[in-house]
Amino acid sequence: MGDKQDSLDHEFANYTTCHGASRIANAKNRPHMALWTLIFLAAFGLCTWQIVDRFQNYFAYRTGTEINVQLESELEFPAVTICNFNRIRASGVTWSDLLYLGHAFFVPVLMDNPAALQAYVESIDWDSYNASMELLEDFPGFNFTHVFTEYGNCWTFNSDKNSPLKQTSPGAGNGLKVTMDIQTGEYTEDPLSGNLEYGLIFQVHDQHEPPRPELVGTAVAPGTHTYASTFQTHVKNQPTPWGQCDQNKGRNHLKYYDKYTLPGCLLECRAELVASVCKCTPMYYPATFLKENNEFDACGCTVPCEYTSYSSQVSYAGYPSDRAARFYETTFNYSSGYMRKSSITKPNKDGLKVNNAVVFENTAAEYAEKKESTELSTIQTKPNGEKAATLEMT
Numbered sequence: 575m576g577d578k579q580d581s582l583d584h585e586f587a588n589y590t591t592c593h594g595a596s597r598i599a600n601a602k603n604r605p606h607m608a609l610w611t612l613i614f615l616a617a618f619g620l621c622t623w624q625i626v627d628r629f630q631n632y633f634a635y636r637t638g639t640e641i642n643v644q645l646e647s648e649l650e651f652p653a654v655t656i657c658n659f660n661r662i663r664a665s666g667v668t669w670s671d672l673l674y675l676g677h678a679f680f681v682p683v684l685m686d687n688p689a690a691l692q693a694y695v696e697s698i699d700w701d702s703y704n705a706s707m708e709l710l711e712d713f714p715g716f717n718f719t720h721v722f723t724e725y726g727n728c729w730t731f732n733s734d735k736n737s738p739l740k741q742t743s744p745g746a747g748n749g750l751k752v753t754m755d756i757q758t759g760e761y762t763e764d765p766l767s768g769n770l771e772y773g774l775i776f777q778v779h780d781q782h783e784p785p786r787p788e789l790v791g792t793a794v795a796p797g798t799h800t801y802a803s804t805f806q807t808h809v810k811n812q813p814t815p816w817g818q819c820d821q822n823k824g825r826n827h828l829k830y831y832d833k834y835t836l837p838g839c840l841l842e843c844r845a846e847l848v849a850s851v852c853k854c855t856p857m858y859y860p861a862t863f864l865k866e867n868n869e870f871d872a873c874g875c876t877v878p879c880e881y882t883s884y885s886s887q888v889s890y891a892g893y894p895s896d897r898a899a900r901f902y903e904t905t906f907n908y909s910s911g912y913m914r915k916s917s918i919t920k921p922n923k924d925g926l927k928v929n930n931a932v933v934f935e936n937t938a939a940e941y942a943e944k945k946e947s948t949e950l951s952t953i954q955t956k957p958n959g960e961k962a963a964t965l966e967m968t
Contacts, residue, residue, distance in 0.1 A: 628948065635815045636947040645938045649806055651739040652884045654731040654750055654932050655785035656776045659769065660761040661726035667762070724788040725775065735781045735832070741934050746801060750932045756796055772796065778804050778884045778932060782833040784841055792888055799893035802886045803935040810880050810943040817944055819879040834878055843873035886932070 598614060601607035717739070718729045731750055732739050741748055756774060763769035775791040794800045811819035831838040848854075894902065902908040 631948040634948075637812055637816050637944045638947050640943050640945055642941045643938050644941060645936075648740045648742045649934055649939060651732050651741050651749070651934075652778045652804065652806070652932075653733050653738075653781045653783075653785075654776060654778055655721060655723070655728050655787055655791075656731070656752070656754070656774060657723060657725035657728035657787050657791070658756055659725065659771050659773055659775065660756070660758075660763055662762045663757075663760045664762050665760060721785060723785055728785065728787065730785060733781055738781055744934050744936045746931050749804075749934065752931075758796075776802070776932075778802065778886050780835070780882045780884070782831065782838075783835045783881075784831065784838050786837050792886060795890075797893060799891040800931065801889045801891070802932040803889070804884050804886045804932060805935060805940065807883045807885065807940040807942060808880070809883060810941075811877055812944045812946065813879060816946055818876050835881065836875055836877055839875035840873060843875060887935075 598607055598610045601610055717734075718731050719733045721728050721730050721733075731752075754774060756772065758772050761772060771793070773796055774794040775787045776794060777785050777787045777791045779785055779790075792802065811817045813819050828834055828838050828842055830842060
């Protein structure tokens with residue numbers, strides 16, 4: 575029985591596709607057999623290490639990014655939100671309104687000074703306490719919609735989510751170009767609050783994304799022509815465990831936005847937290863200065879699985895030229911000083927011009943997709959090749 579089993583083992587070793595075993599079985603002498611045994615064991619160890627390494631790489635959930643740049647015949651033009659650094663127009667409010675709005679914006683300053691807080695309360699005409707929406711001024715601009723941000727009343731161009739405008743040709747003459755009068759004489763910002771600047775701030779963003787100019791906006795100085803060359807990027811992230819993207823849209827569906835975005839999720843979470851603690855939310859921003867930022871870490875917001883982002887490269891030119899200044903002076907009765915450096919003496923006429931252009935630098939779009947570095951199919955197929963290479967198995 576033993577001889578028969580030895581015969582079967584020898585026959586298997588001779589005809590198996592694992593040629594290393596057959597060379598051991600057919601070795602001419604013991605040194606030859608020992609050599610092939612060492613080679614076979616070393617190859618077997620190498621093969622085992624490679625297979626284990628593949629599994630370790632897979633369960634490490636590493637990712638790589640595949641980036642493609644494609645030339646498109648047309649690109650969807652982004653939304654552009656424009657804000658004045660001045661939140662409240664001086665000609666649109668009374669002294670009591672300013673005191674009330676000062677309370678809304680800067681109450682933490684008073685909280686540290688009980689005497690100043692008491693004097694402030696006694697100075698308010700409480701009959702006009704609720705007159706905040708009357709400050710909104712109609713803006714007849716084409717394709718502009720009103721939005722509240724931390725900068726007060728702002729305007730968003732091309733905000734339609736269902737039918738956004740498209741740009742078919744790149745360059746400065748084919749995008750958004752606006753000239754704005756910021757009216758510095760209307761500024762009511764208090765230097766003690768840290769608001770010392772004047773001008774505009776704008777943000778280029780996706781239509782589904784709520785504007786956050788206070789975080790990612792670009793400031794524009796008066797008396798300049800600003801060119802914002804924009805590039806579009808489509809991002810596709812991996813869900814867990816390969817990434818932080820939540821296929822279930824994190825915090826479930828948002829209440830006030832039809833598409834999940836990280837800024838929208840954070841705004842809703844912050845508004846809910848402030849409302850639960852303070853029983854109200856500011857009209858311009860769903861937060862309060864009295865809450866610490868680290869209290870919002872428990873929102874559970876994740877990055878979207880797919881989103882579109884816009885990056886802008888800004889350059890500047892002097893504005894206006896002498897010929898343009900003469901045109902404004904004869905057509906609109908604006909002096910060159912009004913256009914360049916606030917030389918008009920009447921407060922309700924004092925202003926500076928800002929010329930701003932937002933365009934695509936080309937009609938190419940970038941597509942960035944995160945992919946698994948080691949896919950399950952790799953684990954299934956690679957060991958076969960490694961066995962063939964190291965153990966001479968077919």
